[in-house]
Amino acid sequence: MKMATTTSLGEKILFPGCVIPNRLPYIEAASRKVLERLGYKLIDMDGASCCPDSIGMQALDQKTWLAMGARNLSIAEKAKKDIVSLCNGCTETLRSVNHFLNHDLHLYKEVNDILKGIGKEYRGTVDVRHVVAAIYQDVGPEKLRPLVQKPLTRIKIATHHGCHFNRPTHVIDPEGKLGPWDNPTLMDEMLEALGATVVDYDEKYLCCGYAVALADAAPAEKLDAQKFKSLIAAGADYLCVACPSCYLQLEGVQRTLKKDGKLERDIPVLYFTEFLALALGFTPEEIGLNFHAVKPKELIEQLK
Amino acid sequence: MTTTINFEFRNQILGTHNGNTLSYCYQCGTCSSGCPSAQVTDGVYNPRKIIIESLLGLQQKLIEKKVPDVWLCATCQKCVEQCPQDVELTEIFTLLKNLSSAQNLAPKAFYAQGKTILAEGMSIPLQAAIARRRTQLGIPEVVKPAVVEVQAIMKATGLNQKLAVAPKEEAAPKQKSAPKEEAV
Numbered sequence: 051m052k053m054a055t056t057t058s059l060g061e062k063i064l065f066p067g068c069v070i071p072n073r074l075p076y077i078e079a080a081s082r083k084v085l086e087r088l089g090y091k092l093i094d095m096d097g098a099s100c101c102p103d104s105i106g107m108q109a110l111d112q113k114t115w116l117a118m119g120a121r122n123l124s125i126a127e128k129a130k131k132d133i134v135s136l137c138n139g140c141t142e143t144l145r146s147v148n149h150f151l152n153h154d155l156h157l158y159k160e161v162n163d164i165l166k167g168i169g170k171e172y173r174g175t176v177d178v179r180h181v182v183a184a185i186y187q188d189v190g191p192e193k194l195r196p197l198v199q200k201p202l203t204r205i206k207i208a209t210h211h212g213c214h215f216n217r218p219t220h221v222i223d224p225e226g227k228l229g230p231w232d233n234p235t236l237m238d239e240m241l242e243a244l245g246a247t248v249v250d251y252d253e254k255y256l257c258c259g260y261a262v263a264l265a266d267a268a269p270a271e272k273l274d275a276q277k278f279k280s281l282i283a284a285g286a287d288y289l290c291v292a293c294p295s296c297y298l299q300l301e302g303v304q305r306t307l308k309k310d311g312k313l314e315r316d317i318p319v320l321y322f323t324e325f326l327a328l329a330l331g332f333t334p335e336e337i338g339l340n341f342h343a344v345k346p347k348e349l350i351e352q353l354k
Numbered sequence: 355m356t357t358t359i360n361f362e363f364r365n366q367i368l369g370t371h372n373g374n375t376l377s378y379c380y381q382c383g384t385c386s387s388g389c390p391s392a393q394v395t396d397g398v399y400n401p402r403k404i405i406i407e408s409l410l411g412l413q414q415k416l417i418e419k420k421v422p423d424v425w426l427c428a429t430c431q432k433c434v435e436q437c438p439q440d441v442e443l444t445e446i447f448t449l450l451k452n453l454s455s456a457q458n459l460a461p462k463a464f465y466a467q468g469k470t471i472l473a474e475g476m477s478i479p480l481q482a483a484i485a486r487r488r489t490q491l492g493i494p495e496v497v498k499p500a501v502v503e504v505q506a507i508m509k510a511t512g513l514n515q516k517l518a519v520a521p522k523e524e525a526a527p528k529q530k531s532a533p534k535e536e537a538v
Contacts, residue, residue: 071488071496072478079491097500099475105429106467106477109451109460114511121503154371164510168503217431218444231435257390257430265425265461272394273428338491 059089059188063126065144065178067137068100069294076338077294080327081136081181083337087330088189088197090134095125101140104214105261105295108143116157117164119147120172124165133178136323138214138293142222144178149221180215182292182322183228186236191243199331200353201245207325208249208286208317209237210277210300212293213257237290237322244329251284253277260299267306274303275312282314288346289319297321301344318346328353363413366453372445379405379441385433391426399426401433401443408446417454424450425461458521465520472508472517475499 064085070077085092100107101119108115123144126133135141151158152174162172179187185194216228228234232255238248256277259270277300281289291297300319307313319342327337334340334350367373385401386392392400400422407416415421424447433443454460467477480496488495508514 068477072476072480072484075484075488075491075493078488079493082493094494094497096497097503098497099499099501099504100471100477102471103467103477106464107471108448109425110455110464110468111511111513111516112448112452114508114513117507117511118504121507150371157371164507167510168506170503213428213430213432218434232432257428257432259390259428261429262391262426264463265423269391269394269399269426273390276394336492338487341487 057089058091061091061093061131062134062184063095063129063131064092065095065098065101065122065133065135065137065140067135067140067294068103069298070136074294074297074321076341077297077321077324078136080321080332080337081323083332084185084323084327084330085134085181088185092134093129093131095122095129095133097125098122101135101137101143104139104143104146105264113160115143116147116150117161119143120151120161121165121168121170123147123174123176123178124170124172126176127173130175132176134181134184135178136181136294138180138212139295141178141180142214146221147172148174148176148178149224180292182211182215182236182240185326186240187227191239194240194243194326198244198329200329202241202325202329203245205246205288205349205352206249206286207241207246207288207290208251208254208281208284209235209241209290210254210258210292210296211237212291212296215292237292240322241290241325244325246325249281249284249286251281251286253280256280258296258299259303260295263299270299271303271306271310271312274300275307278304278307278313278317282317286317288349289317290322290325291319292322294321301342304344316344318342318344318349320346320349357412358414359411360413361411364409364411367408367446367449370449372442373449375440375442376405376408376446378439379409380439381406382438384436384438385441385443388432388436390430390432391428395426397422399423401427401447404447404450405441405443408450413453416450417457417459420454420459424454456516458519460520462521465517468513468517468520472505472514473501475501475504 211234216223216234219231259273263270383402403422427447
């Protein structure tokens with residue numbers, strides 16, 4: 051099959067985080083394949099640690115969160131390469147560290163004093179983008195269209211960018227490149243370019259509840275029941291996410307919700323690059339689609 | 355019931371880089387009216403109340419008794435986006451969580467994650483089954499984190515000491531809602 055040519059999008063450091071490589075490797079596989087097909091050259095970050103978690107570690111001790119984040123950034127700075135991250139949380143952490151340290155000289159010095167002890171220095175010279183933002187900005191819906199080999203026709207998808215995709219906007223998206231704080235549509239626009247039907251629903255911007263679930267599962271289940279009810283009423287068959295925490299929460303919660311009679315049917319949850327990989331012609335086997343807990347059986351059938 | 359007021363508590367928040375926005379609050383309640391957590395907890399979580407209690411120095415009520423419980427914040431940042439006074443609510447709640455953590459009052463899942471990161475450099479260690487799956491999927495080995503450097507940072511910030519006396523966990527945090535198949 052003739053393939054539309056892609057231009058080189060340069061070398062980027064891939065920051066896969068903790069959850070995706072160590073728990074959801076199929077999301078990493080889809081992401082790597084898609085990014086390379088689009089023309090990026092991916093480099094691993096030597097010695098990268100947990101970003102660390104913008105929810106967990108920041109709540110435990112903000113100073114440690116900043117210093118560990120700055121250490122990761124310092125590795126990319128030394129390599130003089132910008133970062134593409136696969137996780138809302140990692141993107142938030144690394145962008146926040148850049149924001150805080152570049153706006154607060156006291157913190158900047160304090161963190162660099164800590165890093166000096168391990169022979170590292172933070173300077174604030176690299177940019178960090180979420181993979182969805184990177185693909186949208188570097189390629190975009192219009193240039194994706196001719197690359198589609200298997201259009202996602204008749205596939206009805208609800209999107210969930212996730213809270214930390216662009217919030218807090220003054221930290222994550224000060225230039226307003228990701229759209230309004232309560233209505234980012236990057237995935238919607240790109241999925242439509244891939245041929246899919248993107249379904250709008252009332253609770254589109256309702257939080258997945260992952261962070262609450264760390265303290266108490268019940269409120270998170272209520273949020274998710276509300277979310278699924280809304281997207282099913284709107285006619286969606288799939289949910290597209292941009293974050294592994296949202297993924298784990300929204301996929302994992304379905305068993306409980308079904309048991310409690312709060313969810314009428316399975317809604318397979320896919321990460322954005324999985325949909326993109328399928329549209330670009332990668333097979334479900336190549337990207338390990340059958341490893342999902344809520345299996346997208348019909349989708350796999352449809353794409354045969 | 356006696357109410358203990360701790361003026362230092364308020365100053366502690368006001369003295370930090372984003373905590374100073376605490377004093378901008380005029381209690382309009384926009385934060386609570388839009389808050390998803392407040393909505394599903396019948397007010398057990400209530401951001402407006404957390405702010406006024408911080409301003410009044412009601413440390414004991416907020417930190418020790420968790421009324422309202424700051425740990426139910428979803429960190430969704432909706433309140434931050436909507437606040438007409440630009441109060442950095444999530445940042446202030448982070449400071450409160452840090453104070454709560456230091457007194458061993460955080461939910462156990464948070465200490466569990468902290469301990470895993472201290473030991474492994476990652477919040478989720480690589481399992482043999484996942485390593486095999488990676489090979490099957492044709493992706494490279496996971497980058498090895500520089501654990502020694504992570505530990506040095508935690509030593510410098512004192513977090514390792516706090517984790518050493520933290521409550522024991524029942525299960526690792528991220529295991530909770532993980533798909534079953536993954537545990538192979």
